[in-house]
Amino acid sequence: MLNLTFVEKILGAECGSIVFKKPDIVLTHDNTASIQKTFYKMGGEKILDPNQLLVVLDHNAPPTNAKLANDYQAVREMVAKQRIEKFYDSGCGICHQIMSNHAKPGMLIVGSDSHTCTAGAFNALAVGIDRTEAAGLWKRSETWFRVPETIKVTLKGKLPKGVYAKDLSLWIIGMIGSAGANYMSIEYHGPGVKHLSISERMTIANLASEMGAKNAVFPPDEVLERYYGEKVKGVWADSGAKYYREYEVDLNDLIPLAAVPHHVDNVKSICELQGKKLQQGLIGTCTNGRIEDLKIVADILDGKKIADGFQLLITPASKDIYLEAIDEGIISTLLQAGATLLGPSCGPCLGTGQGIPADGFSVISTANRNFLGRMGNKNASIYLASPATVAVSALKGEISDPRGEEIEVRTYPFRKLYNSKNQIARDDNRKHSGVWDYSDIDNLNTDQMFSGSLTYEILSSDPEGIRPYLFKDFDENFASKVEENDILIAGENFGCGSSREHPAVGLAHVGVKAVIAKSVNRIFYRSAINQGLLLIVNREIVDAYCRGYKLDIDFQKGTILMGDKEFNIPVLPDKLKQIIDCKGLVNWILSET
Known part of the structure; x- marks a missing residue:
């Protein structure tokens, strides 16, 4: 293979391939308590490679109630029992900052948090996964990766006074949208990169998740060498690499922004x-x-x-x-x-x-x-x-410009049309003929599917506990009316936001037959596969759907019949199909044991 992107080099395969790899680091945080329970469900006893793990207690640090305190203590006991050396207790720091002590150029890093991509600042391939997948890594030390398409962003110039890395990230997010890099890798190139510190690169890489990206990465350059205090080898794309899309940003043109x-x-x-x-x-x-x-x-x-x-x-x-x-x-x-x-x-x-x-x-x-x-x-x-x-x-006490009073008033030039009605399903009943119609809803995020405030009160290993809260802040009818073999139709960027797997666990547990969406967030896609929930990305089907239509899905033939129209659906790679057929990663790993 010639002229490869960064991610093709790290994963050792061309774009579109499915490969199995052993990550250098597997990061988990407070969700380690839930991961441990799933690990036991998989038949796990001793973690295969404790040196692979980095465990940080940070999301509820210090614990805000007795249950969380008990979960923290359970993690401490597990860490001691499994002899995990890279452990940071409550108060040490946030996991993505702690990662800066461990990430190295060319590493493959995964973490049960969507902002694991922050470590791309260190020339590592750092990607988010879900809790079930993390438990599988404890048992097997390797997991599957789809080699993504890559977006190349070339930076030139230098950030003006009063403009910062956060403004650059918001500029790009506003330009391409929150789903503009779904399941893609982002490479930052150009002379402007040398003017960005490691701290600034961490901010930019962190926000790759809000573009839908699998990861973002910076080159192993002199800035990184100054950070480490030594020469670094690292990995970088070939000059003739093929990109899905390319953007150029002149840092001199940027202004202070807000989302x-x-x-x-x-x-x-x-x-x-x-x-x-x-x-x-x-x-x-x-x-x-x-x-x-x-x-x-x-x-x-x-x-x-x-x-x-x-x-x-x-x-x-x-x-x-x-x-x-x-x-x-x-x-x-x-x-x-x-x-x-x-x-x-x-x-x-x-x-x-x-x-x-x-x-x-x-x-x-x-x-x-x-x-x-x-x-x-x-x-x-x-x-x-x-x-x-x-x-x-x-x-x-009001929004103010950090550049001062006497400034040129300029608007953001790439403003996307944003539809606030996409936040809540206001219809009394979205279910017709066994199909939940959310086709007009874009950016349905995991916070709406399962409230963030409950993430550590109800563990993802407790599907029956999840059920009453499914979609509660979004569609109050869903949890009480969803039934086995129901189908969900959704709009753009379904499942964006946090890596929490509770929605996928809950939907699979109640027996939802499939989710059909125009586009889907990468981590939610993985969560769906890992829970045995079929997720079909097909814009044509969603656009053709009308309320009242009955959908017949034939997985063996790979077809969906809707009215008098038949649509083909893609066949999953063999191992991913095995996971679906086994109704999830836990059962698949048990069958492989």
């Missing part, structure tokens, strides 16, 4: 949003909680006070970053300005810990998602922006 409620690709310029009243801000998380981010915020807040009635929460990404910020006087500056410092945790971002906003609050955050209900309250609105924009906005 407006309730979706990350609903992007507008800060110029357009100035004056919007705010009640709360969040700075930190795995996206923007590094020392460079905290320095930017401290410089803006130094000697000033945040607006009356405004609550500013700051969560450093790790204990080491927290300590460094203390040594440099940053923490004192932030506290004196009126900020509230939280420990290193994912809780405020996810909505499982401190910082849940009140009804009617507008929040500006440096996190990576602004789905309805993301921070724990579906009656609040979340704006996503850079740390500088959040800090300046905190001083005024």
Whole structure:
């Protein structure tokens, strides 16, 4: 094979191939408690390669109730029993920041979290998986990968003053959409790359998940060598590699941006949003909680006070970053300005810990998602922006431009049309002839399918516990009326958002026969396969569907009959078909044992 992309080189196969590989690192976090139960269901006793595992307790750190505390203790006991050396207890940091201590160029890394792609900043192939797949890796040490198409993004120029890596990420997301890179690899090329620090690259790679991408990756260049303090070999694409699509971005043209409620690709310029009243801000998380981010915020807040009635929460990404910020006087500056410092945790971002906003609050955050209900309250609105924009906005209590008052007012040029009605199914009954019609619903995310606040209260290994909450915040009729052999019809980017597998587990458990969508998020696709849930991506079928049509699916023939029309559906690769036939990865692994 000649002229390969980065991902083709790492996986050793051409685009479109299915390969089985052993990852260098398997990352899990609080969901380790659930993964352990699934591991036992698979017949697991001793983890095949404990050195492969990296376990970090961070999503509910410290635990917010007794159940979570018991789950944490169960993880600690398992780690000791299985002799897992790479373990970071509550308070050490967020898993994607901790990963920076372990990721190396050319590595293959997987993690039971959608933002595992952050490690692409280190020239690693880093991808998200679900909990069941992580349990399978504990038992077998390898898993399947589809070699994806690759998007090449060429950067030139340098970010202007007041514009940051977060703005670049939002620029790209707004340009291509939240599904614009579904199941693809993103490579960052060009002379502009050398002006981006490792911290900035982590921010950009982190947000690849919000474009639907499998991964994002940066080259093993002099910036990475300075970070490691040594020469690095790494892996990079050939100059003649074939790309699915190519984009060029001039960093000099960028302006401060924000993602407006309730979706990350609903992007507008800060110029357009100035004056919007705010009640709360969040700075930190795995996206923007590094020392460079905290320095930017401290410089803006130094000697000033945040607006009356405004609550500013700051969560450093790790204990080491927290300590460094203390040594440099940053923490004192932030506290004196009126900020509230939280420990290193994912809780405020996810909505499982401190910082849940009140009804009617507008929040500006440096996190990576602004789905309805993301921070724990579906009656609040979340704006996503850079740390500088959040800090300046905190001083005024309204969205403000970090470049100052006398600026050229410019709008964001790539604004996508965003349809807010796509958030909730308002019809009394979406079910007709055994088919649930969500064909007019795009970006149906995993937070809506199963609330993030319940993710660690009800484990994914408890399908009967999941059932009453399926789609509860989206369609209140679904959980009570869904039946065995029902079919779901859905729009674009089905299953986007978090890697939580609860929706796929629940849908498979109630016996849903198939989900047919225009397009699907990559991790949800894997979760569906791993739970034995057939997920068919076919735009033609969705467009042709009318309420009341009965759908007959013949898996053996590979056809769907709808009215007087017959549609062909693709045949899965052999091993993936075996998983479906066994009704999930757990049963398939048991059958292979």
